[in-house]
Amino acid sequence: MGKFLLAFLVFFPFAAALAGYLTGRRSKAGRDALVQASCLLELLAALGLAGSLGASFSWEGFCGLGLHFAADGFRLTMAVLTAFIWLLTTISSKEYFAAAHNRNRYYLFLLMTLGSTMGIFLSSDLYTTFVFFEVMSFTSWVMVAQEETPDAKKASGTYLGVAVLGGLVTLMGLFLLYSRTGTLEMSALTGLAAQTADKGPLYAAGVLILVGFGVKAGMYPLHIWLPDSYVAAPAPATALLSAVLSKAGVFGILAVSCNIFLHDAPWGDLILVLAVLTMVTGAVLAVFSANLKRTLACSSMSQIGFILVGVAMQCLLGEENALAVGGSMLHLLNHSLIKTALFMAAGVVFLNLGTFDLNRLRGFGRKKPLLMFVFLMGILGVTGVPLWNGYVSKTLIHESIVEYIAAAGLSAGQAAYYRWVEWLFLISGGLTVAYMTKIFVALFVEKNPTEQQRYDGMKRYVSRPTAVVLAVSAAILPVLGMTPGLTMDSIAGLCRGFMNGEAPAHAVEYFSLTNLKGAAISIAIGAAVYLLLVRPLLMKKQPDGSWAYLDRWPRWLNLEYGLYRPVLLKILPFLGALAARFACSLVDWAVAGLRALLFWKAPEKVEPPTDDYFGVYPERPHPHTISNSLAYSLLLFGIGLSITLLYLLFC
């Protein structure tokens, strides 16, 4: 049964995608129903997997090395999460795309992405992970490009380019790893770094593998595709990108960090640096953005940074990493749920107003309790306010940093360094509060200077199915947050095995004073940033007396357009093409030289003599190409024969 379920979870969506596409050519309604039913079936199958933990399924010989899947607690959680979020977004897609072109294409690739994402989350060797990772990159590319606006085309181009680049770099890492170990089975790689004496090549392989997965996770400095693609994609697709697809990248990073580099401190330090950069950059970009969806996109990046901090702490803490294991797992889960709600709610706003610009959508949320409920739950969750789910996971990660600082064996300098990390963690939490407050105030508190009456009149702003989906996705967040011991600890316990983590020595007191202090500091920083930075600096009084949001992020400060695009698309191709053109032309030049030599003769024009006794000679016809080439071939042949002759005479 387990075998069948694993195969079903991965391959059924591909079959359903095809069936949906063919149905869609006849009947739109039939297709919508089929797609939703498939997602529901997928969710049921994922839940059914709970009954057969420990099962594995392999398809030997597929793509050479074969596909291998396994069911354990973590993979089960990810499969259920994926299928659940897919179902929610698919239901809301129907309304979102009601008037769009190319819907059949969208659903085809939507379901194929579901299958490939399942393939990633259920994979038990890195080869399988990679195969489905590449499939996912391509199928989700179509979802990003769906709208086909100039922005969407550009963003999807970047998305695909970075994905292909990252995929190939990862492939190089897998080459190196496989050529050394002869296996890519995750369980067989556990503790590899600890057993290897010469770690250099292993780190090289690890870093290369990290690139591809880091790209999908939006890790700094590979995040450049993320804000534009999230903004350009249709809202249900963005919800999936942020909630599920980015987690596929995190899954890959976890698979490497918790197996090959299990408890490996240098690796942990590397991840930590990248994680902190991701966390801070994302938060700062989100604060500066004046676009609802871009803020949420940058927020996703920042939150992935939080998760990665947890991953790094797992490696650093070694055997005592229970807090970090639980924290990174739960933040992964929480972020997925929160961002599903927020992006779908943002989609509702867009569907009504056609814009994400904070200045234009101001005041839209007033007198719309459902929308406010969804946003509020999401915001309270992601900012880590006690009693909401984000608080639990952030607390765990925070405590793991504190634990590491207190651990024995750190020099004073190191301790100071990790204390900085702790502060950056808290400050990023504060920035989260600031940018989320900015969104909330714009949507629900401020009044629109021109359109408020029209906005207030929009009572039927959401269809019933979407409303239900939104309410469900938002209501989960406080439920989880208020029952951390019951729900969240058991989920964390379920997932521990995948990360080779230890069980915590004692249950965590989430609502103890020390733990509440961290949240309080973050919220205080957030309030300060909002009042002292966002309002005075990022807003400007307009002539009509209202305040407008400004995007003050300097245009030139953009990695993609300032560095990557010029280097990768201009400078390197120029140099490469110059070298290639030169090398490829060498023989042509030699041939041209030889031809010139072979047909070298006096100027062809014969001056007609003035003396009439002599005939007028016509210009000699230009030698025909065919005789040219034959002459040239014969010449070459002759040279060959003479060399032979010389050899026979003198050797």
Place this chain on the structure above:
Amino acid sequence: MTENAALLLPILFPVLAGLVVFGLHRPKSREIYVSAVLVLGALSAFWLCFQPDSHFTIWQLTDNISLALRIDGFGRFFVCLTSVIWVLVGVYAFEYIRHEGRDERFFAFYVMTFGVLMGVGFAGNLITLYLFYEFMTLITVPLVIHTGTKEAVAAGMKYLGYSVFGAGLALLGFFFLSPSLKTMDFVPGGVLDPAKTAGREPLLLVVFLLIMVGFGCKAGMMPLQAWLPTAHPVAPAPASGVLSGIITKAGVLAIVRVTYYIYGADFIRGTWVQYTMLTLTLCTVFAGSMLAYKEKLLKKRLAWSSVSQVSYVLFGLMLLTPAGFLGALLQIVFHAVAKNILFLCAGAIIYKTHKTYTYELAGMGKKMPVVMWCFALASLSLIGIPPTAGFVSKWYLAMGALTPELGAWGVVGAAVLLVSALLTAGYLLPVVAEGFFPGKDFDFAKLKKSEPGPGMTVPLILLAAAAVLLGMFPGPLSAFIQSLCGSLL
């Protein structure tokens, strides 16, 4: 080994039957006749491939020089691949060539080339191989210059010149080589006579390089690659397809024969020649992709891509490791399939819309969805995106490269393969993206479906299915190649 005169059948039958095509002026009867000849020729070749290893001497010139045919593992591999592709592309060509005109001539030479290629595949010794190799060059020139434009004729002459020169280099090599051989026949593991080679190793290595560069000309290997991007694009699309997909592989076949059946891998392994060849092939892999990336004319871009992709094969062969050999032979098949799809798609686009530049193809995916889907799948295979076929061959090529004996060479080699894959993505995916995502302002009202007929789309669909399915299930093919590999390495 048994003498089997039936070996002449797949060679003589198409060549003789091809002559008749000149006289068939009615399209219908010509199409039926050509398909019948191609299918019968292919069936006879398949039938022979399932016979046990056998041998046939056509003509004994002197004691040690003879024209001889034989069936062996590698010959089977080449002959089967050629037969399948030749029939499919032939079917495609019926409709396509109509717009080029002079159909009789095209199909006559097309059918005769098939026979000659069977000869190349079944050649049993160096002399026979050389003979059919030169025949192949001569008989494909009319395919290249079919359109008869000045540009095409010039390109055809360039093709002829380079090919004759390359084969001449190889022949020169044979002269130096023959005194050191036990026999001219192809024997797995090589036929160098240790008694006669003693002290002559440096000379034999230089000769090896000479032969490699000579035969490498046909495979588009640097330094003699220049004819390929000139000649392939000017030919009619079906001819470009088989030139890139199959004829270049004849050069590869000759290189396999010389390396693994005459010299033997052990003689080459670890010498400077191996590293020189690795360098040459890697430079070609990079340069081909780089210039394809810069090229704007679609068919020329595909031709540069062939330069790069065929050198993947040569790189794999020169690694002299089992995994490298496996990757190389898989790449022969996968590239043949993918490149034929791409050229046939380019042909379908030219045939229907007369568009030849890559920037003119916006919205093509809406106009001819089947063609562009095939194009997209072939592109993925050529880049090496799993689960398509190209990924599998690239995996084995890299595994063959990353062996401890090759050290840094292997790492650099694998890295170059991936850089080239990135460039491949860079020159193929924008075409796909523009084709399928023409933009929000695309006028669907003006959209005119211009899918070509089933004669053109069915071969494309079959090839595209092969590009995907061979990648998902490479097992049987790999097993066959590994059985070959056992006696060679």
